[in-house]
Amino acid sequence: MSIVLHGVAVGAGMAIGRVHLVLRGMDDIPHLELSDEDAVKAEIMRYEQAIKGTRRQLEQLRIAIPENAPTELGAFISLHLMLLSDATLSREPIDIIQSQHVNAEWALKQQTDKLSEQFDAIEDDYLRVRKQDMLQVVERIFKNLNGLTTEVVTETDDFGEDTILVAHDLSPADTIFFKDSRIAAFVTDAGGPTSHTAILGRGLDIPSVISLGYARELLNEDELIIVDGSSGVLIIAPNEVILAEYRRRIRKFRSHRRQLNKLKHTSATTLDGMNIELMANIESVADIKSLHKLSADGVGLFRSEFSYINCDDLPTEEALFALYSDVIKKLKGKLLTIRTVDLGVDKNPRWFGQSQALNPALGLTGIRLCLAEPIMFRTQMRAILRAAALGPVRMMWPMIASVAEIQQCLMHLNTAKQQLRERFEVFNEDISVGAMIEIPSAALSINAILKWVDFVSIGTNDLIQYTLAVDRSDEGVSYLYQPSHPAVLKLLQHIVRTATRLNKSVSVCGEMAGDEQYTRLLLGMGLRCLSMNPNNLLLVKNRIIQSDTLTLETEAQKILRQEDPDKVLKLIKRLNATNEVVEINN
């Protein structure tokens, strides 16, 4: 009988392949009692060797980071090295071996259970997720105790093309090296939607599902499984009917992709000749490659947080300037929109400490944190201003709730410019500045906000969360997270109409922009610029080139008059199924 497991969809596409269990679980750890002091000494030495070996591997890994890897990968490996050096892993298991006369594996297992409980008790989401980092380090120590190589990476060469890696969790380092490997898919038991693995995994082009819970328990080496990275499903022991269906889906997916690839150089122009700007959301220099490959018009959102998280200190102006200069050089004249750092909810730097707030998403986050840390804010502003002298760069402020916040941002911008003048630095005096509209109060004050900024970009991820009071990262309420809720659509319409009337540039950079089912609705509302994960760009373009904005305007108005969310969904479906849409894969 086939078993279907549901997890979090991370990578698009599907694969049929054979299981390779990458990392061992903790349930089959032997518990041995050591007979005498000599045995204890030998066991302690074995543990110390395992720690040394693990450190050596992590250091080697740090040196071997591929050029195209995201800049944050080095920081993740440093975090693992730091965890390894902590007494909780480097010393306390030795104390257990000594006091209980047990084997190193059993001591480490006990210590891991204790640490896991401590992590689980942490209220802060971001810190709790770091448990996975601790477990990844522990997995490495285990493997070293067993004399096994811990590098998934070095093993990949021997994998067949139908190998599906199944792990309790994979470290970011492992996932990043998959970029060049030939594996068919990867799945993990752990990893929430905001874990490092998920953040990095999304940018990879391998079918993958994470957060499956107990997949490892249910799977055997070499067993045949199906991974559906588009819907977040893993199918164990598929029967012939299911296999045939998935073979058909995979063929269709591939042929769809081939057809979509032909659109790379087609301009995103609607049937009635309206040009739509398609921009990319990026998080690192590495993402620029796919931006060029897919001919995106530029960067509509550069999430700059990764220079700040997992570091002990704030990045310097020079470090940020070097990074932004590199991005500008690689963009070859395309527009770069740098969002100033958006920290405080799930992305917390270590120096910021653990958030004590009961509702961090309503606390000191986004622009509020920047305004509370003016030195940090102006340091980043100076780096952006200097970079803006090297190419087309805009500065964008996150989580704006009021005009007063924009006025404060402008004040800091003036101070930052003055500081650069005093240092005789070259910078762009006339840099364009914009606000992210992702809080309902900002959406409703858009008229006033637009008097102070050159452009706005709608962050639908947060706008939906705050409008509907639904935590965007809480799986338990995900069924209430509805981009098509009439209240959300009304806010979108208000923003777009006001910006268009005032002749100011407006775009969407939340996930809604990259979800092809909303493309036509957004066009109908008057949006002409969408910024998204580059992987979605061709799907959205495919919709655009088969749409007529004049028809869509009328249809969008019908949808906007609708008060019932279910009817809205039906109308959106109908909008996507009208005659002029010729699906490219049909």
Ligand code: PEP
């Ligand atoms: C958003 O909120 O829609 C957005 C693009 O910002 P982030 O997802 O980084 O919060």
Ligand code: MG
């Ligand atoms: Mg946001």
